[in-house]
Amino acid sequence: MISLRNLSTTFTTGGNDPVTAVDDVSLEIDRGSIQGIIGFSGAGKSTLLRNINLLERPTSGEVIIDGVDLMELSDEELRQARHQIGMIFQGFNLVNNLTVAQNVELSLKFAGVAKAHDRRVRVAEALEIIDISDKATVYPAKLSGGQQQRVAIARALATRPRVLLCDEPTSALDPFTTATVLQYLADINRELGITVVVVTHEMEVIKALTDHVAVMESGRIVERFAAKRLQDKTFEPTTAIGRYLVSDGIHVDRRQQHDVDEASTAELAVGGRV
Numbered sequence: 001m002i003s004l005r006n007l008s009t010t011f012t013t014g015g016n017d018p019v020t021a022v023d024d025v026s027l028e029i030d031r032g033s034i035q036g037i038i039g040f041s042g043a044g045k046s047t048l049l050r051n052i053n054l055l056e057r058p059t060s061g062e063v064i065i066d067g068v069d070l071m072e073l074s075d076e077e078l079r080q081a082r083h084q085i086g087m088i089f090q091g092f093n094l095v096n097n098l099t100v101a102q103n104v105e106l107s108l109k110f111a112g113v114a115k116a117h118d119r120r121v122r123v124a125e126a127l128e129i130i131d132i133s134d135k136a137t138v139y140p141a142k143l144s145g146g147q148q149q150r151v152a153i154a155r156a157l158a159t160r161p162r163v164l165l166c167d168e169p170t171s172a173l174d175p176f177t178t179a180t181v182l183q184y185l186a187d188i189n190r191e192l193g194i195t196v197v198v199v200t201h202e203m204e205v206i207k208a209l210t211d212h213v214a215v216m217e218s219g220r221i222v223e224r225f226a227a228k229r230l231q232d233k234t235f236e237p238t239t240a241i242g243r244y245l246v247s248d249g250i251h252v253d254r255r256q257q258h259d260v261d262e263a264s265t266a267e268l269a270v271g272g273r274v
């Protein structure tokens with residue numbers, strides 16, 4: 001359903017050397033599946049995710065969703081296509097001076113849902129799915145982080161998307177709230193058939209939520225595996241970074257990342273990288 005083909009994204013800012021954040025990535029994501037993308041900070045995960053809705057336009061490659069290459073669309077066609085792709089962020093990105101209902105309604109206004117009645121129906125529907133209807137008239141500042149993320153999910157769902165992109169959706173949340181938000185994402189995927197792509201640096205999120213895993217390093221996907229293999233205690237990823245992420249679980253600090261970088265570099269030198 002989503003085919004990313006030979007995607008590359010290079011940033012050229014000021015007088016700095018160009019940074020290739022995504023380097024010739026190809027990935028097929030099945031309709032209705034949950035694809036996880038994991039890797040250390042700076043691996044290119046967020047850029048790749050933002051490539052999928054062209055929030056960050058790739059420098060080259062194809063982004064094909066249901067047979068349509070978004071890279072080939074006119075601005076207006078792309079605007080329409082984006083209504084099929086919801087997105088949530090680590091920082092929730094709610095508008096603080098709008099109520100919960102108004103935040104959700106905003107996405108419908110942007111999507112061109114002209115009739116106020118239609119918008120009201122769809123706001124109520126989205127809040128209901130995420131069990132937050134009782135907070136409709138509340139402002140974001142009065143909500144917990146988990147509630148704010150649920151409002152952000154409702155906002156993303158209001159346009160009835162086929163794809164939901166999640167950029168570190170639980171990184172700002174405590175473990176209990178994380179579990180709740182992940183459960184909602186799993187329910188949305190199962191009950192509404194929405195394809196979910198989730199970027200995270202937390203292996204716990206991968207284990208709890210995803211069907212397929214892609215490991216990123218230095219802008220490339222270096223390894224892929226089915227998430228259910230993580231249940232198998234004898235499973236060993238083929239790359240050093242994959243092994244490290246699987247063995248460690250949650251949150252990896254910079255010093256540890258350095259160790260893995262060295263291991264990966266050594267592996268690359270002997271041609272061991274996927």
Ligand SMILES: Nc1ncnc2c1ncn2[C@@H]1O[C@H](COP(=O)(O)OP(=O)(O)OP(=O)(O)O)[C@@H](O)[C@H]1O
Nearest residue numbers: 011013019021039040041042043044045046047048
């Ligand atoms: N707008 C930008 N301009 C210049 N460089 C950028 C830009 N966005 C990202 N980069 C660089 O691209 C590389 C990949 O960044 P990206 O945010 O995609 O990685 P990430 O794996 O999502 O990291 P994190 O987990 O810290 O968010 C980094 O070196 C980053 O500094």
